[in-house]
Amino acid sequence: MPRFAANISMMFNELPFLDRFAAARAAGFEAVEFLFPYEFPAAEIAMRLKDNGLAQVLFNAPPGDWANGERGMACIPGRGQEFRDSIMKALDYAAALGCPRLHVMAGMSPAGVAPATMTGLYAINLAWAAERAIAQGVTCVIEPINQRDMPGYSLTGTANAVAVIEAVGPERLGLQFDLYHTQITEGDLVPRMKALLPYIAHMQVADTPGRHEPGTGEVNWPFVFKAIDDGGYRGWIGCEYRPAGDTVAGLGWFQPYKTGV
Numbered sequence: 448m449p450r451f452a453a454n455i456s457m458m459f460n461e462l463p464f465l466d467r468f469a470a471a472r473a474a475g476f477e478a479v480e481f482l483f484p485y486e487f488p489a490a491e492i493a494m495r496l497k498d499n500g501l502a503q504v505l506f507n508a509p510p511g512d513w514a515n516g517e518r519g520m521a522c523i524p525g526r527g528q529e530f531r532d533s534i535m536k537a538l539d540y541a542a543a544l545g546c547p548r549l550h551v552m553a554g555m556s557p558a559g560v561a562p563a564t565m566t567g568l569y570a571i572n573l574a575w576a577a578e579r580a581i582a583q584g585v586t587c588v589i590e591p592i593n594q595r596d597m598p599g600y601s602l603t604g605t606a607n608a609v610a611v612i613e614a615v616g617p618e619r620l621g622l623q624f625d626l627y628h629t630q631i632t633e634g635d636l637v638p639r640m641k642a643l644l645p646y647i648a649h650m651q652v653a654d655t656p657g658r659h660e661p662g663t664g665e666v667n668w669p670f671v672f673k674a675i676d677d678g679g680y681r682g683w684i685g686c687e688y689r690p691a692g693d694t695v696a697g698l699g700w701f702q703p704y705k706t707g708v
Contacts, residue, residue: 449672449680449704452478452504454651454687459694468495474695475705480505480685483513485536489543496544503544504683505588505623505649508551508576509533519552521576522569522601524560534576541585548649550623551576551587553602565601570614577619588648590623593631596658604632605643612646621648625687630655630666637674644678653688660688661700668700 453476455467462470471479479501484492496503511517520526537549577587591608592600612620624647654664661668690697
């Protein structure tokens with residue numbers, strides 16, 4: 448049966464961030480993910496995880512200046528030391544939280560930089576990050592993001608992500624397969640998922656077009672979830688969606704898959 452992790456950066460926003468761990472557990476989730484933990488001490492987050500019997504399954508490395516539109520540094524010339532420092536900070540958090548996966552954002556396509564230069568730098572930085580992460584038992588993942596939600600993001604399309612993973616080494620780098628972004632950019636979710644399974648280290652879901660909970664849009668989620676299960680994927684599926692209303696009221700889709708108490 449598919450295993451779902453609540454993304455508490457987007458879900459349970461009715462509550463302060465640190466209170467969302469208990470809310471996720473009360474709703475039946477056994478794992479959580481979020482975007483960025485760095486506003487809070489790692490020890491405080493670790494305590495919330497432990498107190499609520501939750502696994503931390505994914506978070507993002509620092510993205511640079513998020514408020515000013517930065518979405519990662521891995522492909523941007525001149526940011527090498529800042530990138531390396533950000534990865535080491537993220538790995539410190541991963542160790543404290545027992546988190547096995549780290550999403551490394553690529554960055555916005557820099558003006559005036561040739562695509563080949565950008566891609567080469569991206570692969571070099573990812574290889575550096577992956578080596579440090581592997582030594583700690585952590586898998587780095589990359590995620591193609593659609594251009595409608597994040598215009599100018601440098602990694603779009605699963606084929607581009609797979610090319611980068613092959614360049615770095617599939618044993619060192621995984622694919623974060625977000626079905627929401629994939630539906631917008633490429634569609635054909637089930638055949639694409641099956642073809643990409645050897646690369647997929649983590650999945651995320653949201654319905655299209657509104658990025659709300661499954662069942663609010665165009666995707667036949669029971670069919671998709673069964674295909675994921677039948678395909679042999681046993682990792683976590685992050686619920687990276689914005690609830691259409693109250694988070695708990697919108698969890699009807701989750702009931703057949705709930706194993707938590």
